Amino acid sequence: MILLKNTIYFSSMLLLSGPNISGNEWKYMKDCLDTGWVSSVGGYVDKFELMNAEFSGAKYCVATSSGTTALHICLILNNVQANDYVIAPNITFIASINSIKYTGADPILIDVDPATWQMDLQLLEEFLQEETRIDENVCVLKKDGRKIKAIMPVHVLGNMCDMDKLMMLAEKYKLVVIEDSTEALGSYYKGKHAGTIGHMGTFSFNGNKIITTGGGGMILTDDPALAKRAKHLTTQAKSDSFEYIHDEIGYNYRLVNTAAAMGVGQMELLPKFVLRKHEIASFYQDQLAGVGDIEFQKIHKDVNPNWWLITLKTSRQNAILKILNENKMQSRPFWVPMNKLTMFANNIYYSKKDHSQELYQSCVSIPCSTNITNNQMEAVANKIKEIF
Ligand SMILES: Cc1ncc(COP(=O)(O)O)c(C=O)c1O
Structure with a gap:
């Protein structure tokens, strides 16, 4: 058997943010296998x-x-x-910007706030004021007249930005x-769940x-018409329940029932996982308080984050990455800023001080799976302290 070159086995590695399968996932997935409902429809998707x-x-x-x-x-x-154009932050995982490119639109990349690491709303406001105008109720970029949608x-x-301000700018x-x-x-944000504040x-x-469902996603909306169309488009835009009549170009973007079954098991555990992520954040913040120049992401006063991935900012990025990974404690740098990737290098990047680059050169994510033990976290923190 030939293994693909990029196949990596993490069996002995303390993972950055690995799956925690500890509830009814086996039971629900077995149910799919036992009943044959393994594919693109089934009760677990609805649930x-x-x-x-x-x-x-x-x-x-x-x-x-x-x-x-x-x-x-x-x-x-x-x-x-x-x-068209879509405005997005310059620091993100590439999938955000790829999804914009899939439509044929281009991203307008805005630098991030050096404290919260989210899109800098001050810069966004300046950009909208200076570089755009409203033409027949549509925002357009002054320099080429193209629509910003x-x-x-x-x-x-x-973490999240000040969503009130962002929504105010979006409306304006x-x-x-x-x-x-x-x-x-x-x-x-102000008690409203992420994903339910925008459109x-x-x-x-x-x-x-x-x-996790292994792989999967979710679209959230309050609009019944959008929800209906989302279902239609993600399921090949089939317009007749019997005949193969499709009324537009659809996509095979549905989640399969086996993955959804795993998701149902995971959702039952989610409240516990969120609590654990909060405990993990507090643990590391206590352990690493005052250690060298380590800083954590600042949280806006109206935000209650899930602390998904614990990430430090420090001038000792390289040393931490080296020592933790050598000791089988998985750690990673931040994403390469989008404007630095060749595919997006010609897109607009609006920035005054290039905080994206600074964060890229100083951030390190450290192990924080929901099933990490306090002893394991202490070992990670001790290794980091040794460096300082
Ligand atoms: C910010 C961001 N956007 C988009 C995605 C894409 O999600 P997926 O990997 O499920 O396609 C991810 C994660 O993987 C992400 O971190």
Whole structure:
């Protein structure tokens, strides 16, 4: 057997943010296997959608094959088309920006706030004031007249920006807000769940997220028509229940029943996982308080984050990455800023001080799976302290 080169086995590694399968996942997945309901429809998909709606407070949830496909569908549903622009932060996982590119639109990348690491709303406001105008009720970029259709705030690491301000700007400039809340299941702004504040939101259930279905995503909306169309588009746009009649170009973006079954088991555990992430954040903050120049992400006063991925900012980034990984404690740098990737290098990047680059060169994510033990966290913290 030939193994693909990028196949990595983590069996002896303390994972950054690994899955915690400790409830009814086996039972529900076995039920799918026993009954043969393993594919693209089944009761667990409906149940998983309902549980997500109940947990987040969204009126409707539509399950998808991934967070990326959820974002893609949200953009299509909001009429984002080729040659349009969508505003997004320069620090995010590439999937946010890829989803914009899938529609043929281009991203406008805004630098991030050096304290919260979310899109810098001051810069966003300046950009909208200086570089755009409203033409027949549509926001356009002054320099080329192309339409700006949406803003995609990304709740980076489960933290959030001042959403009131963002929504105010969106309203003023006639922009739709699609929340990339893929990392923010269990995060709140003024008591409202991430993904339910903008016009549409998304979750991801990739293996490293707070809960997982192996791979999967969710679209959140309060609009019944959008929800119906999201279901239609993600299931090949079939318009007849018997005949193969399709009324537009649809997508095979549905979540399979086996994955949803795992998701139902995980949703039952989610409240416990959110609590544990909070405990993990407090533990590391206590252990690493005053150690060298280590800083944590600042949290806006109205935000209650899920603390999805514990990340430190420090000048000793390289040393920490080296020592932790050598000791089988998985640690990672921040994403390469989007403007530094060749595919997006020609897109607009609005920045005054390039905080994205500074964060990229100083951030380290450390092990924080929900099933990490206090002893394991202490060992990680001690290794970091040794460096200082
Ligand atoms: C910010 C962000 N956006 C989008 C995605 C895409 O989600 P998925 O991997 O489920 O496609 C992820 C995570 O993987 C993410 O972290």
